[in-house]
Ligand SMILES: [Ca+2]
């Protein structure tokens with residue numbers, strides 16, 4: 001019985017670690033997108049800067065939650081429509 005509990009704990013730990021690494025990979029992708037597109041480095045992607053990423057441009061209005069015409073990192077992270085920087089499809 002003790003052994004089962006230990007196994008269960010290990011599985012839980014592994015699942016937790018995986019969840020964390022997936023989340024940080026997600027943030028990295030968006031960080032990369034920000035780095036790539038934010039040419040004036042003000043930490044925001046303007047409509048003009050988003051022009052270089054067709055997918056982002058298409059969803060710009062939907063990702064821009066406060067409708068100020070700028071995408072912040074928070075808005076990029078909050079939206080499921082945010083394209084990833086350079087996702088490698090296998
Ligand atoms: Ca900018």
Ligand SMILES: [Ca+2]
Nearest residue numbers: 064066068070
């Ligand atoms: Ca905004």
